[in-house]
Amino acid sequence: MKFHFISSKTSEALEAKRRYVESYSQNDPETSDIIIPIGGDGILLKSLHDFNNLNKPFYGINYGSIGFLMNQSSNKNLEALIENSNSTDLKPLKMIAEDDKKITYESIAYNEVSLMRQSHQASKFQIKINDVIRLNELICDGVLVSTSAGSTAYNLSAHGSILPLDSKLLALTPISAFRPRRWRGALLSEKSVIKIDVLNFEERKTSVTADNIEFRNIKKVLIKSSQDKNCKILFDKDHSIEDKILNEQFEY
Template sequence: MGEKKEFARMALVASSAGPAQAAARQLEKSCPWVPLDEADAVIVLGGDGFMLQILHQMLDARRVIPAYGINLGTVGFLMNRYRQNGKLAEKVAKARHISVSPLHMTAITQDGARHEHSAINEVSLLRETRQTAKIEVEVGGKIRIPELACDGVLLATPAGSTAYNLSANGPILPLGSNLLALTPISPFRPRRWRGAILPDKSKVVFRVLEPDKRPVAAVADQKEVRDIAEVHLQVAGERELTLLFDPGHSLDERIVSEQFVA
């Protein structure tokens, strides 16, 4: 978590959805907005998907600035509540700074090609056909599961632990816990294995078994790579992101609250 501060130059970006565009028109004259590549912070109007898109855009450009999201989408877990009458610049200056480190994925396909992507939420391996996937799971240089028969498997960050990971019955991880969630998707064998909680220093490798008969795709947030041979994962601490949250509505509080929802 960083210090609270005022940002001299802010950018405003909005998803193409109607509510986000309407809010952008209302906010146009509230600040002297600058382009994203000149800003000290960015205001993101939309939902979680659009926030992830903007965060990935900054990672790809290798210029990362704090992001304050305003929820005008559906879930909005990474966003703040939309208040039409709020003084936005003051709210951003008072916001709490939450640091989030993405996963770095190196995916090697059956033809030997290497694909590298970042994942803020999770990296998931998913079967491509009706055939059950068979995947070897290595953690910390040791093979922990020689053959996981499943629909897939994922590795989630704390920020992503309430997304796909939670729907696959994975654990919710508080921010700052320095943990990762390793979660199987519809596991068939080992039948009783429900996943593991790992230190975020762990290096995880997934190797696809019988790839010709049981092809597997890897998805890093919104980027998909098909016909996987193996996937190498570790936290990219040097690519840290900063999310801004209103006091009392921060991401760590939402993670705690989510665990008490019936």
């Protein structure tokens, strides 16, 4: 079994990578069987963006703070752990954004796409679902669309709903909504096409971020499920992501 190890920049993750490379050797991403991110969820998400086109499975090892999408570090044989692991398919979001100069940007997001104000002024959004206006004006710090896998991350911090992996839903969640103050967001079919227009975009500058990829001075954003960027993440059989998502709902 051939591995490609990649780590975050923390001393713990770098030292762990050194030990793994010493024990199992390092291979190029293209010739490896499995990509092994070492660190926290951030390095896993970066690896998904960097290596998704190789169609390799990912087995993350946690040397970060939370590591929700990672496996716990272990002294057990890595090949044995992977052979006994369970595979989970993650379906990302596809984002198409246009800025105030009519430049178009595209990206994918495995956790969420979030729009945020860039200044002291709140952002104003109009939200359409499948070309029907559902919210004519939302005044807030921001708004996000989350996948089920990402629903326990930023979405949960913004008081959004936690989604089981097999729910086939997306979470649309406001961030510090001012008007309508009591709007808590919506749960949408993963087949939905979400269009968010930034109102008064010349004055109320807004950025959009797909996982860790940011674009600024955005005018409008289209978000939908991607049809061709799925990836496989491996989890130890005793610590499935389904169990992690379930446990998260009882650990307030």
